[in-house]
Amino acid sequence: MALTRFSVSLDKDLVRQFDARIRADRCPTRSKAVGDLIRSALVQTEWHASEEVAGALVLVYDHHKRDLVKKLTEVQHDQHTAIISTQHIHLDHDNCLEIVAVRGTPDIIAALVQRLKALKGLKHVALAAGTTGRRLA
Ligand code: NI
Known part of the structure; x- marks a missing residue:
């Protein structure tokens, strides 16, 4: 799996809340947490399209x-x-x-x-x- 690094600028409080959520979920890294959110959004997109x-x-x-x-x-x-x-x-x-x-x-x-x-x-x-x-x- 080829990895791509990218930087994101977000509201400080939003990042603090996100990190708290990551700790509570025992997610090992921010990268995994962001990847999971992206996949979840893509699955929602699949449900709004007419694919299987x-x-x-x-x-x-x-x-x-x-x-x-x-x-x-x-x-x-x-x-x-x-x-x-x-x-x-x-x-x-x-x-x-x-x-x-x-x-x-x-x-x-x-x-x-x-x-x-x-x-x-x-x-x-x-x-x-x-x-x-x-x-x-
Ligand atoms: Ni029964």
């Missing part, structure tokens, strides 16, 4: 809720092209945690999230918007 992205959906629900499991299965089958895999964890007697790995264009994944959020009875729906990694250094 990847991520994970986290769902929490009570499997006793009437018809919920059936509806969840229907939605996932309808959107199967965006779903790589699903992991189901029985958290306790009532609650289930489902992790749905997704890959596709942002609009297809957004449509899946929208349909899941529209279902009654889900306690939690969250999307970790990630990347395929192909366009990132």
